[in-house]
Amino acid sequence: MKIVVCLKQVPRESAASGWSIHPNRERVSGIINPYDRRAIKGALDIRKGDDEIIALSMGPPNTRESLLETLAMGVDRAILLSDPRFAEADTLATSYALSCAIGKIGDVDLVLCGSRTVDSETGHVGPQLAEFLEFPLLSYVNHLTLDGRTIVAERVCDRYRELLTAQLPALATYSHRHPVRAYATLAGLRKAFDEDAVTIWDANDISAEMSLIGKAGSPTLVKRILTPEKQRTVTMIHDKRTDETITMLLKLLRERNILLLDKVRARRGFEGFDL
Amino acid sequence: MTRFERGGVLKDLTYNGIWIFGDHRNYFQDRVTLQLINRARELAATINTYVGAILIGDAVDEYVLEYTAHGADRIFLIEHPRLKQYSSELYAAVLVDLIRHYKPEILLFSGSDFGREIAPRLAARLHAGTSSDCISLRIDEDGNLIQISPAYHGNALAEIVTPEARPQIATVRPGVFDEQKHNYHAQAELIRVEIDLDYEERVAVRSLGRIETYDTGLEHADYVVCVGRGFSTRDNVRKARELSSLMDAELGSTRPVLEKGLLADESLIGQTGKTISPQLLMILGVSGAVQFTASITGSECIVAVNQDPHAAIFKFCDIGIVGDAGSFVSRLLKQLKK
Numbered sequence: 001m002k003i004v005v006c007l008k009q010v011p012r013e014s015a016a017s018g019w020s021i022h023p024n025r026e027r028v029s030g031i032i033n034p035y036d037r038r039a040i041k042g043a044l045d046i047r048k049g050d051d052e053i054i055a056l057s058m059g060p061p062n063t064r065e066s067l068l069e070t071l072a073m074g075v076d077r078a079i080l081l082s083d084p085r086f087a088e089a090d091t092l093a094t095s096y097a098l099s100c101a102i103g104k105i106g107d108v109d110l111v112l113c114g115s116r117t118v119d120s121e122t123g124h125v126g127p128q129l130a131e132f133l134e135f136p137l138l139s140y141v142n143h144l145t146l147d148g149r150t151i152v153a154e155r156v157c158d159r160y161r162e163l164l165t166a167q168l169p170a171l172a173t174y175s176h177r178h179p180v181r182a183y184a185t186l187a188g189l190r191k192a193f194d195e196d197a198v199t200i201w202d203a204n205d206i207s208a209e210m211s212l213i214g215k216a217g218s219p220t221l222v223k224r225i226l227t228p229e230k231q232r233t234v235t236m237i238h239d240k241r242t243d244e245t246i247t248m249l250l251k252l253l254r255e256r257n258i259l260l261l262d263k264v265r266a267r268r269g270f271e272g273f274d275l
Numbered sequence: 276m277t278r279f280e281r282g283g284v285l286k287d288l289t290y291n292g293i294w295i296f297g298d299h300r301n302y303f304q305d306r307v308t309l310q311l312i313n314r315a316r317e318l319a320a321t322i323n324t325y326v327g328a329i330l331i332g333d334a335v336d337e338y339v340l341e342y343t344a345h346g347a348d349r350i351f352l353i354e355h356p357r358l359k360q361y362s363s364e365l366y367a368a369v370l371v372d373l374i375r376h377y378k379p380e381i382l383l384f385s386g387s388d389f390g391r392e393i394a395p396r397l398a399a400r401l402h403a404g405t406s407s408d409c410i411s412l413r414i415d416e417d418g419n420l421i422q423i424s425p426a427y428h429g430n431a432l433a434e435i436v437t438p439e440a441r442p443q444i445a446t447v448r449p450g451v452f453d454e455q456k457h458n459y460h461a462q463a464e465l466i467r468v469e470i471d472l473d474y475e476e477r478v479a480v481r482s483l484g485r486i487e488t489y490d491t492g493l494e495h496a497d498y499v500v501c502v503g504r505g506f507s508t509r510d511n512v513r514k515a516r517e518l519s520s521l522m523d524a525e526l527g528s529t530r531p532v533l534e535k536g537l538l539a540d541e542s543l544i545g546q547t548g549k550t551i552s553p554q555l556l557m558i559l560g561v562s563g564a565v566q567f568t569a570s571i572t573g574s575e576c577i578v579a580v581n582q583d584p585h586a587a588i589f590k591f592c593d594i595g596i597v598g599d600a601g602s603f604v605s606r607l608l609k610q611l612k613k
Contacts, residue, residue: 219404239598
């Protein structure tokens with residue numbers, strides 16, 4: 001069986017300042033989207049005998065680092081879609097390119113994804129990739145089991161517990177609410193760097209339709225990125241373990257029209273019992 | 276023609292109407308469908324079009340009156356025994372046919388799990404644009420829908436537009452728009468759409484029932500007390516409970532507290548939990564990771580208590596108290612009980 005795990009390299013959190021529309025993903029150091037680690041773990045758990053796990057990502061050349069990390073976790077080989085022509089893709093154009101790569105890999109039985117990314121947080125790629133592949137979609141999965149070619153997923157969708165059943169080939173996205181993750185081992189890292197089983201494909205390699213990739217293939221346009229202003233002026237109180245702190249707090253709240261003490265007293269009077 | 280051939284490059288002006296997916300399964304948990312209908316009315320007025328509510332299911336006609344009373348101009352009712360169970364695959368198949376026939380200009384879903392699963396599927400099938408979890412919607416000078424979608428843990432807001440492809444599809448975060456008051460005199464056109472559902476589902480969905488949980492109402496609370504890792508002993512959580520009950524506040528928490536099993540999952544505030552906007556938020560022993568702070572930005576007044584004067588939370592609050600939260604709460608309780 002061939003299992004493809006899709007992942008995105010996202011900017012490291014500490015770099016979370018001064019975003020532009022297309023953050024320079026070359027410059028910012030990246031990590032594997034944490035929710036995609038759940039999918040990698042899922043693939044490793046499902047793998048039996050001579051099943052093959054292939055990690056697939058689209059991004060700038062430095063995405064190789066994240067793919068090497070997946071190899072260190074136990075993934076067999078990795079493919080990176082990297083080509084300036086893929087740039088500025090929205091989720092639809094991204095999903096299309098990934099579907100072309102999965103087509104080229106050939107005979108893929110199962111595609112696993114995280115349910116969203118921590119940067120753009122859309123959660124579009126899993127469902128859209130399933131559409132392009134024309135695979136049944138099982139999303140927000142907590143647990144997957146395989147019985148021959150039948151795949152069964154337990155999931156929670158809007159608080160409804162559901163059991164989804166489909167036949168392979170299929171695509172599943174793991175729930176972002178259960179952060180079980182795969183990690184690289186030191187021995188794995190050494191092996192990953194030695195073997196360096198990362199293949200790079202460009203748009204020609206995957207026979208992509210040029211009008212469907214990159215900016216041309218993206219129906220949506222990000223007009224601008226707004227950074228919400230944080231306009232809080234902090235008043236600091238150094239608590240000396242005295243009641244003065246409390247008095248000062250209540251006074252500061254009163255200045256902001258929050259009548260905490262009055263509210264508590266009114267409630268006690270109204271409800272007529274001693275809290 | 277392949278299924279995914281790109282739609283017309285020029286904007287297709289034959290598309291009109293703002294459609295709202297009637298999320299009746301979640302009606303009693305959130306009234307986002309009603310909120311969306313109301314916002315759609317305001318948008319529809321600026322582009323001179325109608326508001327349509329799409330009602331898919333089996334024996335769901337009780338919602339026709341509800342959506343009418345809350346402002347829909349047209350109700351599209353699609354009933355079939357096979358549509359009883361929510362299925363993004365089956366519902367998407369129905370919606371694609373409907374969209375191709377009626378050509379709505381805008382299609383809005385709740386930012387629920389289901390909405391966020393079906394919206395991108397539809398966008399892929401129609402080669403349309405979609406955005407997710409929008410917190411604001413408006414119409415620009417070209418008549419396009421401006422969709423404001425949070426990114427980077429809420430540290431940034433993306434202004435997204437779909438200049439050409441139609442319909443413009445978006446999911447919207449529950450609670451960002453107000454619903455219109457129930458209007459008993461409102462009238463709407465009811466369109467019963469007959470379908471022959473010959474679509475063969477590839478995914479069988481079996482419902483195992485709803486998870487009944489105590490809903491803490493954090494999202495709507497005026498006052499919230501939130502406990503974090505630095506306040507996560509059993510004794511401190513008990514104190515926080517006492518304080519919140521005295522203040523008539525809801526009690527929230529961060530993930531470390533849940534992991535200790537001291538509070539239920541529903542109390543989680545943060546990226547994978549709830550987004551809150553109370554009048555007063557009192558934060559005890561929370562360091563202030565971005566996943567948390569992004570979910571409290573709407574709070575009017577934030578009081579944070581932490582022992583570490585360099586804690587990040589002090590950059591996100593209005594009143595910062597450096598000190599032991601346990602001792603602070605004991606003294607506050609005493610004062611409030613006087």
